[in-house]
Every structure is written in C-alpha cells, then in structure tokens.
Amino acid sequence: MVEVGFVTGAIGRSSLVGFSSRNNERAVQRRGRARVVMAYDGSPVKVGVLGCTGSVGQRFMTLLEDHPWFDVVGLGASPRSAGKKYNDAVSWKQASAIPEKMKEIVVSECVPDAPAFKDAMIIFSGLDNTFAGDIEDEFAKAGKAVFSNAKNHRMDDDVPILIPTVNASHLDIIEAQRKNKDIPGFIITNANCSTTAMSIGLKPIHEKFGLEKVIVSTMQAISGAGYPGLSSMDIFDNVVPHIGGEEGKMETEAKKILGTCADGSFQDADFMISAMCNRVHVIDGHTEAVSMQLKTKATPEEVIDAIRSYPSIAKSLGLPSAPAKDVDYNDAPDRPQPRLDRMVGNGYTVTIGRVRECNVLDIKLVLLGHNTIVGAAGGSILNAELCCVKGLV
Ligand SMILES: NC(=O)C1=CN([C@@H]2O[C@H](COP(=O)(O)OP(=O)(O)OC[C@H]3O[C@@H](n4cnc5c(N)ncnc54)[C@H](OP(=O)(O)O)[C@@H]3O)[C@@H](O)[C@H]2O)C=CC1
Numbered sequence: 432m433v434e435v436g437f438v439t440g441a442i443g444r445s446s447l448v449g450f451s452s453r454n455n456e457r458a459v460q461r462r463g464r465a466r467v468v469m470a471y472d473g474s475p476v477k478v479g480v481l482g483c484t485g486s487v488g489q490r491f492m493t494l495l496e497d498h499p500w501f502d503v504v505g506l507g508a509s510p511r512s513a514g515k516k517y518n519d520a521v522s523w524k525q526a527s528a529i530p531e532k533m534k535e536i537v538v539s540e541c542v543p544d545a546p547a548f549k550d551a552m553i554i555f556s557g558l559d560n561t562f563a564g565d566i567e568d569e570f571a572k573a574g575k576a577v578f579s580n581a582k583n584h585r586m587d588d589d590v591p592i593l594i595p596t597v598n599a600s601h602l603d604i605i606e607a608q609r610k611n612k613d614i615p616g617f618i619i620t621n622a623n624c625s626t627t628a629m630s631i632g633l634k635p636i637h638e639k640f641g642l643e644k645v646i647v648s649t650m651q652a653i654s655g656a657g658y659p660g661l662s663s664m665d666i667f668d669n670v671v672p673h674i675g676g677e678e679g680k681m682e683t684e685a686k687k688i689l690g691t692c693a694d695g696s697f698q699d700a701d702f703m704i705s706a707m708c709n710r711v712h713v714i715d716g717h718t719e720a721v722s723m724q725l726k727t728k729a730t731p732e733e734v735i736d737a738i739r740s741y742p743s744i745a746k747s748l749g750l751p752s753a754p755a756k757d758v759d760y761n762d763a764p765d766r767p768q769p770r771l772d773r774m775v776g777n778g779y780t781v782t783i784g785r786v787r788e789c790n791v792l793d794i795k796l797v798l799l800g801h802n803t804i805v806g807a808a809g810g811s812i813l814n815a816e817l818c819c820v821k822g823l824v
C-alpha cells in the first residue's frame with residue numbers, strides 16, 4: 432500500500448475518496464484526515480490547453496483524447512490561430528490523426544476570461560516561452576491550476592519543477608507559492624526535456640550511491656526545437672553542436688529537481704554538473720551519454736541493480752498515464768536507440784543502457800527519453816494527475 436498523504440487546498444473540488452490498493456475497497460474519507468491512501472474519484476475534470484497548435488500542444492491533443500479523468504473544453508494559441516477551428520489552425524505533424532473531438536473546437540486567445548476557459552480547472556501550457564510567463568501568471572491569478580512546459584517560471588523560488596517519480600514531495604511548496612504570490616491558483620512546471628530524461632535516469636543512482644560529479648553530452652531530437660524548427664538545410668546529414676541556453680538549463684534545473692523541499696523552500700542537490708548539448712538528425716527522443724562520480728563507489732552491476740529495482744512510483748501513486756516502469760534497463764550492447772526505444776511505456780519510460788566503468792569518473796551510461804511525451808506534454812499530464820490524487824485540484 433502506498434501512502435499518498437493529506438488532502439488540502441483543492442481547487443473547486445471536494446469529492447476525493449479513500450482507496451485501498453490491496454483490497455480495492457473504496458470508502459468516502461473526510462477531508463484533512465492524515466495518512467490515508469487517496470485516489471481520485473474519477474469524475475471528469477475540465478481542462479484547457481494553451482499552445483495547442485505547437486509540437487507540445489499537438490502531443491497534448493493525442494494524450495488527452497481518451498484520458499480517463501481530463502476533458503478538454505478549451506484550446507488557446509496565438510492571435511494568428513484564434514477564431515479558427517482547431518482543424519484549420521493546426522499544421523498537424525503527429526503519426527496518428529487529429530482527434531475527432533478536437534477538430535471542431537474553436538481556438539481562443541490565451542486569456543483566462545475567454546468563455547472556453549471559464550470552467551477549466553486545469554490549464555496545460557505548451558506556450559512559446561516569449562509569452563508563456565505572463566499568460567501563465569494570469570491564469571493562476573484567475574484560480575487555475577497551471578501545468579507549464581515553458582522555462583519562464585522553472586527557477587522561481589516557490590515553483591516546483593515536478594517529476595512525480597523523482598520529487599513528488601516538492602508539491603509541498605504550493606502552499607508557500609499561493610501565499611507569496613497571493614493567488615488562488617498555482618503554477619507547476621516541467622523540466623527542460625533533456626533534464627527530465629536525465630533526472631529520471633539518474634534518480635535511482637543518486638538515491639542509492641549519491642552523485643558527486645556528472646558530465647552529460649546530449650543528442651537531441653529535431654522536435655525539441657518546436658515546429659517548424661530547424662530548416663532541412665541545417666539539420667539534414669548533420670549534427671549541430673549548439674542549442675541556445677540548453678546547457679545552462681540542464682545544469683541548474685537538475686540540481687533543483689534532485690534537491691529537497693522543506694519549510695517552504697528548495698535546497699539544491701550538491702553535485703557538480705557539466706552539460707554539452709547537440710541537435711541530431713532524429714525526429715523524437717533525446718539520447719544522452721552520461722559519466723558520473725559517485726559519493727559511495729559502486730560496480731556497474733550494483734548500478735544496474737539500483738536501476739532495475741527502482742520502484743514504479745508513478746504507477747504506485749495510481750496515476751492513470753503512468754508506465755509500468757518509470758525507468759528501465761536494456762542490457763543489449765547497442766541500446767537504447769531513439770527509433771527503437773522512445774515509445775517504451777508509451778513514451779513515459781526512460782530507458783538506460785550500456786552501464787559500464789568509466790576510466791576518468793566512476794560509471795558511464797546512455798539514457799533515452801521521449802522529449803515531447805515524458806519530457807513535455809506527458810510529463811505535465813502526470814503532474815496534473817498527481818495533483819488530483821493529492822487533492823490539489
Ligand atoms: N518541443 C519539446 O520537446 C519541448 C518544448 N518545451 C517547451 O514547451 C513550449 C512549447 O514548445 P513547442 O511546442 O516545441 O513550441 P512551438 O513553437 O511548436 O509552439 C508554440 C505554441 O505557442 C503559441 N504561441 C505563439 N505565440 C503566441 C502568443 N503571442 N500568444 C499565445 N500563444 C502563442 C503557438 O500558437 P500559433 O500556432 O498560433 O503560433 C503554438 O501553439 C516552449 O516553451 C518550449 O520551450 C519543453 C520541453 C520539451
């Protein structure tokens with residue numbers, strides 16, 4: 432049985448039920464009772480998606496189409512798209528068709544008083560970061576639970592960079608955020624997509640042996656640059672060894688994510704990290720070669736065992752989008768590979784391979800995560816599911 436915790440501060444909902452994962456008995460629990468196992472009661476939550484036409488926005492559409500808890504009622508994008516039906520506004524680039532129920536929704540401007548967002552309790556944001564910060568603030572001020580993919584608020588002192596399998600306890604900051612910002616809603620961010628894959632992949636190792644130093648080189652997919660992204664003349668037959676701002680984000684965000692949250696503030700994890708980021712000729716899936724020095728020395732076999740035995744936290748929390756394993760090890764000598772492994776766990780699992788000794792630091796490995804699923808839209812959806820389970824929505 433998993434203890435999920437208290438129910439406090441829900442946005443406009445009161446119908447959570449207690450749930451025993453062992454015997455499947457459900458019984459209504461009173462608000463505020465300590466140490467009960469909670470599960471969301473399944474009644475639909477109305478949600479809006481901002482930035483619905485972009486790479487991340489399109490991924491939201493496919494992941495939310497048949498979501499068991501979330502019902503898309505509003506879509507937002509730039510004034511260029513506002514007023515058009517989604518089908519006419521979007522340049523659809525996903526392998527599956529545009530979900531039928533989204534096609535006819537008329538795209539709104541990204542303002543909280545637009546009728547489309549009136550009843551939405553959750554707002555997913557896949558907005559361009561030039562505009563995301565201010566727009567997300569407005570929605571949080573209007574009482575919405577905002578789940579952002581943009582970089583703007585990630586390093587705010589009172590905003591978590593949340594990854595349920597890594598740092599669910601960072602949700603404790605929300606109370607301080609509401610107080611500091613004097614807002615009825617809240618903002619929760621995702622990490623940068625390369626940082627998400629790395630943080631999930633390194634969490635089992637950090638927890639068991641402690642990270643001292645990390646050196647990471649990324650091979651990042653084209654979809655990470657949004658649509659239309661790089662021109663074919665730039666990326667075809669090529670590797671581009673520069674992604675603006677990416678290295679700094681990996682170096683700062685990872686320490687916040689793998690750090691702690693207590694008494695209304697964050698404390699960074701104390702390892703050193705250096706990142707080198709490259710764009711490669713792959714559509715989806717960021718691959719990362721990581722070398723690390725550990726606080727407690729470990730053999731490759733012990734590291735592999737730590738990865739394999741890491742519990743499936745998102746699943747045990749009862750999140751419906753959670754994969755069977757948050758992080759998995761593939762022992763083939765030539766894996767992970769983006770084309771073969773990005774859809775493991777429906778794109779929610781981070782795959783690790785090639786754990787071996789490093790002659791300079793202690794251990795080196797390769798990891799892979801889907802940048803627009805676990806690294807973006809899917810990550811936000813897991814975060815929103817966690818907030819439902821925790822009674823914050
Ligand atoms: N792609 C990825 O792998 C990842 C992306 N992110 C972040 O997620 C966000 C979205 O990325 P991505 O989907 O790649 O970006 P895109 O460029 O593909 O999409 C941007 C979206 O923002 C909308 N937009 C642009 N200008 C405005 C405006 N003035 N007002 C309202 N909406 C506007 C666009 O609408 P319109 O079509 O009308 O112009 C579009 O829907 C970014 O902040 C990015 O940094 C984070 C992690 C991973």
Ligand SMILES: N[C@@H](CC(=O)OP(=O)(O)O)C(=O)O
Nearest residue numbers: 580581582623624651655656
């Ligand atoms: N920069 C990432 C995607 C992204 O937009 O990240 P961020 O949200 O941190 O700006 C990539 O190119 O793959």
